[in-house]
Amino acid sequence: MTFNSLQFLVFFMVITLWFFRLKDQKGRIWLLLLGSCYFYMSFIPEYILILGGSIITDYVAGLLIEKNEGRARKAWLVVSLIANIGVLAVFKYYNFFVDNIHAGSLFFGKSLTLPMLKIALPIGLSFHTFQAMSYTIEVYRKNQKAEKNFATYALYVMFYPQLVAGPIERPQNVLPQLKEFRPYKWDNIKEGIARMLWGFFKKVVIADRLAMVVDRTFSHSHDSSSIALFAGILFYYFQIYCDFSGYSDIALGAAKVMNIRLMENFNQPFFSKNMGDFWRRWHISLYSWFYDYVFNPLITSLRNLGQAAIVLSLLITFFLSGFWHGAAWQHIVYGLIHGVALIYEYFTRKQRKKLFARMPKAVGNVIGVSVTFLFVVFTRIFFRAENMRAAMDYFKGIFSFSRGSNYIGMNRLEVCLSVFLVGLMLYRERTLPGYFIRSDKRFYFYTIAMVVICYYLGVFAENQFIYFQF
Amino acid sequence: MYILKKICVYLVALLGIVVLWASTSRQAMQFLSEHRDNDMWWGAHQLDHGDLSSISHLDYLNKFHESLKTEVRHTSYTGPKNTVLFLHGDSYTWKLRDTMFDGICDYKFIGWSNPCKYHLDSTKRNVLVIEVTERLLRNYYGNTQIIDQLTDTGIKKKALSEYHVTDPPHTRYSSLLPTIDINLFFNKYINQNLEYNLFNYKFIMPVFGCKAAINCYLFNRASGDAVISEDKQFLFFKETLDPTGPGSSLSPVSDDEVARLVDNFNTIYDYYKASGFREIYLSIIPNTVTIVRPEGYNNLIPRIQNDKRLKMKVIDIYTVCKTTSELLFMRGDTHWNKKGKQKWVDMVNEVLRHPRN
Numbered sequence: 001m002t003f004n005s006l007q008f009l010v011f012f013m014v015i016t017l018w019f020f021r022l023k024d025q026k027g028r029i030w031l032l033l034l035g036s037c038y039f040y041m042s043f044i045p046e047y048i049l050i051l052g053g054s055i056i057t058d059y060v061a062g063l064l065i066e067k068n069e070g071r072a073r074k075a076w077l078v079v080s081l082i083a084n085i086g087v088l089a090v091f092k093y094y095n096f097f098v099d100n101i102h103a104g105s106l107f108f109g110k111s112l113t114l115p116m117l118k119i120a121l122p123i124g125l126s127f128h129t130f131q132a133m134s135y136t137i138e139v140y141r142k143n144q145k146a147e148k149n150f151a152t153y154a155l156y157v158m159f160y161p162q163l164v165a166g167p168i169e170r171p172q173n174v175l176p177q178l179k180e181f182r183p184y185k186w187d188n189i190k191e192g193i194a195r196m197l198w199g200f201f202k203k204v205v206i207a208d209r210l211a212m213v214v215d216r217t218f219s220h221s222h223d224s225s226s227i228a229l230f231a232g233i234l235f236y237y238f239q240i241y242c243d244f245s246g247y248s249d250i251a252l253g254a255a256k257v258m259n260i261r262l263m264e265n266f267n268q269p270f271f272s273k274n275m276g277d278f279w280r281r282w283h284i285s286l287y288s289w290f291y292d293y294v295f296n297p298l299i300t301s302l303r304n305l306g307q308a309a310i311v312l313s314l315l316i317t318f319f320l321s322g323f324w325h326g327a328a329w330q331h332i333v334y335g336l337i338h339g340v341a342l343i344y345e346y347f348t349r350k351q352r353k354k355l356f357a358r359m360p361k362a363v364g365n366v367i368g369v370s371v372t373f374l375f376v377v378f379t380r381i382f383f384r385a386e387n388m389r390a391a392m393d394y395f396k397g398i399f400s401f402s403r404g405s406n407y408i409g410m411n412r413l414e415v416c417l418s419v420f421l422v423g424l425m426l427y428r429e430r431t432l433p434g435y436f437i438r439s440d441k442r443f444y445f446y447t448i449a450m451v452v453i454c455y456y457l458g459v460f461a462e463n464q465f466i467y468f469q470f
Numbered sequence: 471m472y473i474l475k476k477i478c479v480y481l482v483a484l485l486g487i488v489v490l491w492a493s494t495s496r497q498a499m500q501f502l503s504e505h506r507d508n509d510m511w512w513g514a515h516q517l518d519h520g521d522l523s524s525i526s527h528l529d530y531l532n533k534f535h536e537s538l539k540t541e542v543r544h545t546s547y548t549g550p551k552n553t554v555l556f557l558h559g560d561s562y563t564w565k566l567r568d569t570m571f572d573g574i575c576d577y578k579f580i581g582w583s584n585p586c587k588y589h590l591d592s593t594k595r596n597v598l599v600i601e602v603t604e605r606l607l608r609n610y611y612g613n614t615q616i617i618d619q620l621t622d623t624g625i626k627k628k629a630l631s632e633y634h635v636t637d638p639p640h641t642r643y644s645s646l647l648p649t650i651d652i653n654l655f656f657n658k659y660i661n662q663n664l665e666y667n668l669f670n671y672k673f674i675m676p677v678f679g680c681k682a683a684i685n686c687y688l689f690n691r692a693s694g695d696a697v698i699s700e701d702k703q704f705l706f707f708k709e710t711l712d713p714t715g716p717g718s719s720l721s722p723v724s725d726d727e728v729a730r731l732v733d734n735f736n737t738i739y740d741y742y743k744a745s746g747f748r749e750i751y752l753s754i755i756p757n758t759v760t761i762v763r764p765e766g767y768n769n770l771i772p773r774i775q776n777d778k779r780l781k782m783k784v785i786d787i788y789t790v791c792k793t794t795s796e797l798l799f800m801r802g803d804t805h806w807n808k809k810g811k812q813k814w815v816d817m818v819n820e821v822l823r824h825p826r827n
Contacts, residue, residue, distance in 0.1 A: 006664040007490075014486035017479055038655070045652045219713050414689045456681055460693070 001042040003250045004203050004460075011039065015160075016257055025181040029151050032258075036160040040123070043164075047122040050087060051158070057083045058132045059153045062139045066146035073140065080136040084129045091121055096327035124164030126324055130289055132157050135171045137293055144171045152178055159260075161251040165244070167265045167285035174262070182259035187436065190443045192257030195435040197450040198428075199249030204458035206421050207242035209414070210235040212459070216409030218384060221394045225404040229397045232408060236384050237377050238422050241269065244283070253435070268429055269376075273368035274352075275341045278376060286324070290317050310346060315339045325383070330391050334382040341375065417457075493663035494655065502667065514670045515678075522705040523802030526692035530679030533686060534705050534802025541565075541808070542815045547572035553822055554594045556580065556747075559601035562755050562805055563814075572819040582610065590746045595825075598747045599785065599818060600738070603755045604771060605709060605804075608716040611734050612727065699763060707804045710757040719760040723768045732777045739781040749825055753785035753814070755806070758799040761791045783826045785817050 001007045015035040022028050041048050061080035065073050098114045105112035135156065138144035147153040156175055157163075217224055217232025224232070248265040255262045265285050272278035279287050295317045302309035315336065322335015345352075356364035378395075385391035397404075408415070437443040492498040508514050519529040528534055544567075554576040557563060568577035575594065582602065590596050602610060657663065669678075678693075685691045692698050695708045709717040735752060742750050754771050771788040774780065790813055791798050798810030806814075 005661050006668065007493075007660050010486050010490055010664065014483055014490065017483035017486070021479070021483070041652075042656055042660075045656055411690050414691075455677075456684055 001039055003247060004200065004208075007042065011035070012254060019258055020184045025179065026151075028181075029149075029155055029178065032160070033151055033155045033158065036155065036158040036163060039160040040158065040163055043123045044120065050091070050122055050125075051128065054084060054087055054129065054132055055154050055157050058136055058157075059147070059150055061136050062146040062153070063148070065136060065139045077136055077140040081133060084133050088125060088129055090117070091119065091125055093323075093327045127166045127168055128157050128163060130168045130286070130324075131162075131166075134168065134289060134293070138171050144175070147171075147175060149179075159255070161254040162262055165247050165251070166283075167248060167251065167263050168289050169262060169285070174260070177260045185259060188259045189257050190440075191436040192253040192255070194437055194443065194446060195253030195256060196250045197253075197447060197454070198435065199246040199251075199253060200454050200458075201450060202242040202246030202249065202425060204454055204460065206418070206425060207239050207246060208459040209410075209418055209421070209457075210239035210242070212409045213415075213418070214239055214384065216407075218386075218390075218394070220405070221390070221397045223404045224397065224408075225406050226398050226401045228404065228406050228408050229394060233381055233384070233394070233398070234377055235408075235418070237373075237380050238425075240380070240383070241266070242425065270373060270426060271369055271430070272372045272376075273365060274372055275338065275345055275375070278372055279338075279342070286321070290321050294320060307347075311343050314342050314346075318342070329388050330382040330385055333388065333391075334379055337379050337382070421457075489664065489667060490660075493660050493667055494657045496657070499663050499666075511673050512671050514666065515672060515675055520705070520800055520802030521804055522692075522696040522707060525694045526696040526705065527675070527678040527682035527694075528686060528692060528696070528705070528802065530675055531683055531686065539808065542570045542812050544569045545572050545819065547819075547823075549573055551575040552595055554578070554591065554596050555818075555822070556596065556598045557601065558582065558598065560603055560606065562603055562811075563601050566811075566815065570815055572822045574822065582606070592746060595749075596747045597749045597751070597822065597825075598742055599751045599753060600735075600782070601753045601755065604719065604757045604760060605707065605717040607754060607770065607774075608723070608727070608731070611731050612716070614734070703801060704758060704762055704799075705802050706759045706763075707757070710759045717757075719757045719768060719770070720766045721768060723770050723773070728770070728773045728777065729779075731774055732780050735774075736779065736781045743781075749821070750782050751785050751818075751821060752780075752782040753787055753817075755814075756788050756791055758804070760788075761799065764792075783821070785814070785821060787814050787817060790817070 001011065015031065018031055019028055022031060037048060040051065058080050061076050061083075064076040065080075068076060095116050098116055102111070102113055135144070135147075135153075139146050147156065152175065155178055156169075156171060159169075159174065159178070162169060214232055214236045217229055221229060245266040252262050252264070263285055265283060267281040267284065269278055269281040272281050295313050298313040298316060299309055302312055305312070318335040318339030319332060320335070322332045322338075325331045325334070356368070359367075381394050382388075382391045385394055410418070437446055492502065503514070506512070506514055508516055515524065515527075517524040519535045523529045523534040549572075551573050553574045555568075555571055555574045556578050557566070558580045559566075560582045564579060564581065566579065568574060571577060682693055685693055686698065690698055690702070692705060696705045697708050697711055698704075699706060707717075709715055710719050712718045713720050715721055739750050752775075754774065756771055760767055760771070775784045775786060775788065787810075791810070794813075796809055798806050798813060800807045
């Protein structure tokens, strides 16, 4: 059940109406839990067993971590981490390793072939696994008490708005909200619905429209002109933003309707002045996860190495973040390039500061934003391409300045409309960061206008959200 | 007022559950589609003017309208009738009648999804024609399931599983529990069903027509699974243009895959030949896009038909479509037009009158 489906709209309406009919929190938790099970099972029913298994493991591990001290405490954390990473290793990475072992053995003149797993990756596996790990780590660090109520803990992992593509929440933020009875508030409903509609607009009107260009250019990289290929990758940056932040807006809006506040996932990443700034604005929940649970522990444990600690910690963190996105070399390369860029920024920070101090602030900002923007645009080729060879071919296509076809999958009018819509989106998010509309009349007008615009300008090609595959 | 509001909320919440249930249940959907009066204003939108034209709501704009009457003329053949024609076909051929073919005393049409059950009369000339559309060719004949389905192994397995499998003994307690199939709660077509139940009414069609007009006139696009051709003369089925899908005329086909398809056809041929069929013919109907926009075509049909290992004789409608100046396909439908169908029937009649050995 994707957010941009009719099934979700009816499901959301039913769950929300029943949610506010129930007068005790226990009933609401069970309603949301059952609803979340239905939501998840509507993708592939059997995979609820994997999710259920990991929920039980982490619930028990959380209780045992809290109960024990010393080595036993650490041992239960390790059990939980192994269980979670084990599920990821089997379902997401096993085939990648088998493939590379085979390729490696061929390099040494022998053919070692292990059986491949012919199973689909459970939807959102990386998201809920990371959220579950966050819980046991926080209990281990004594920042969070172990949750005694199984249903509440299960809902923390399975809460349907953020179950399949985040935001990757922390227990300190969500668990107290799930336990507390949240009264009906019309203002929350207005804000939540307004945000959901904005998310739908970004997904079906902008992202799915830009997808036509991106799909066309990536499937015709051999016979498209350099301009067309550049347009394709430029549009891809906006597509993936509108797709993923649109999803996040719907998730945050749906939670807000029930008076539950989830963490923000994006903060105008197109206006980042450098790569460090970019990673504080893009997929915030994931990169704060890596910062808290990978980068910080690494840099602490490697502190004796001096500056090498920073280099190593950044490379390892971004290698893992690339690998998190997909079991493929192009994702690893994507992560490593960003890691190297951050290392470069770290070592040149004084020189860059001096350089920018010599020019007017606005000029410095424009240069910083432009360079960061173009860097992200070009590295996105690795993120989108099906494999390393396709990525390299795309690069070659752009920089060979070839005279292939300029057709990018839509006519000029629609290209102009797409550019206008992207501009509108950037302007709205820059100037009006909130979603609350005080006047009821304005809210109704906004709702009707957005529904009409989403329907008439929406591209309903049943495109899944890009981040579902992770 | 407060109570009325509360009742409304309950009603909407219950209605939502009912709509979700009805759109999930196959029985409920069948009941609803059978009992809707499609002649009334609340009836469902019909595919009266071409399947592609209708699903993209371009029929509302009178775009790509075409008559779907493709009735083929009856045969004037007066000679002896000693042939039994078995036609294993799909929607391109399912409305054909025995009166359209020359010299046949019996005619049996077998839909592609059904096992080819037959009873041969050895005193007659038994002819089998396997017709398949290019869009479905790789999906159906590219795997071994089709071999099971079309040959004895499949029929035997099916028969065994149908008639000779006994239920496992129930324990006293387990028999008390209802058997719950988890798939009863989920339906992969739920969104199409919801669209049918919530929005597929004739009185809402102007809304869809308006969207179709915006897409068509402003962006030269069609909604849904249809694609407008560059010269704006045809609607193509999206699947046949997808550069990665098996139903596409443009997706690459390896030599190995062609060889596998030929092997499967040969297995089927050997089986039916051994079963007593005198002649077995293969006829592959090209996608519209293969004929009217051949740039980038993967040459799937000629590669199969020209493969020297292929044992089946070919009723080559592909070459006829390529060489004729007449248009044999409909402009707003996935199927061929009356002329195309007539051409194909004429070619079948030709092999019925003059068998190829």
